Amino acid sequence: MTATLDTDTAVSSVPVRADEVRRRRGFSLFGLAIGLAVPLALALLWEAAVRLGLAPGRLMPPPSRIALTLYDLAVGGSLLMHVTATTARVAAGFALGVVAGTLFGALAGYSGTMRQLLDPTLQGLRAVPSIAWVPLFILWLGIFEESKIALIAVGVFFPVYLGVLGAILSVDRKIVEVGRVYRLSGPAMVRRILLPAILPEFIIAVRSGLGLGWMFVVAAEFMGASEGLGFLLVDGQQLGKPDQIIASILIFAVLGKLSDAILVAASAPLLRWQDGFAARR
Known part of the structure; x- marks a missing residue:
């Protein structure tokens, strides 16, 4: 058995060859092309339908008009201003x-007393619609950046809290018992046992929170914002510009996907030890 373990360790420690790196890069580029196939095909079909007169392009403009709107916004400088404002709000929230979701989730997951004390209230607040917080935050914090960031933080908080709580509660008890056998202290138990065990679920929870952050920023920017992609949406609706509305939605989609990809890439080294199904594909 010792020989088997030594062999496995030796095999796992062999560096990745250059051809393997190139293969992975090729697969990544192929995956990117596959991911773009559906939206590009739909865009081309709609462009053709409008140009051939098979569909009206007034309320649902073709991609060429949307691209022209994006170009005009970019040349005028307003696109960068709106993207920067929205991205800064999402990042802060x-x-x-x-931070708050991780802290409360860890407290409720690690301590049964804290779970009984905090979880019922937080589960009740989780059911409150996002738009219901708007008047309260405006009353408390005004219509400036603080209220917008607070609303985004609320949207991010709950999936992170639930993810951390559920991950801690699902940690295998045998692993915890091993830590107790070795007389690990509370901080050492958290650092050496709980954190590695919950890390995959924590990353998923953070990704869910990031997605909700991009959704909540729209409601946040409805609160008297004079810049941001939410403002572009409202402006396009009030002025009857469907091309501006769709352009704003597309920018939201691109920014959300880009930020999620950055988060996945940043967390990949932390999850390199996993030997799951996806790692073998």
Whole structure:
């Protein structure tokens, strides 16, 4: 058995060859092309339908008009301003929500007393619609950045809290018992046992929180914002510009996907030890 373990260790420690790196890069580029196939095909079909007169392009403009709108916004400088404002709000609210959700989730998961004390209230607040927080935050914090960031943080908080709580509660008891056998202290137990065990679920929870952060920023920017992609949506609706509305939605989609990809890439080294199904494909 010792020889088998030594062999496995030796095999796992062999560095990745250059051809293997190239293969993975090729698979990544192929996956990117596959992911773009559906939206590009739909865009081309709709463009053709409008140009051939098979569909009206007034309320659902073709991709060429949307691209022209994006170009005009970019040349005028307003696109960068709106994207920067929205991204900064999401980043600030995301950071606050992740920190608070991780803290409360860890407290409720590690301590049964804290779970009985906190979880019923937080589960009740989780059911409150996002738009219901808007008047309260405006009353408390005004219509400036603080209220917008607070609303985004609320949206991020709950999936992170639930993810951390559920991950801690699902940790295998035998692993915890091993830590107790070795007389690990509370901080050592958290650092050496609980954190590695919950890390995959924690990353998924953070990704869910990031997605909700991008959704909540729209409601946040409805609160008297003069810049941001939410403002572009409202402006396009009030002025009857469907091309501007769809362009804003597409920018939201691109920013959300890009931020999620950055988060996945940043967390990949932390999950390299996993030997799951996806790692073998």
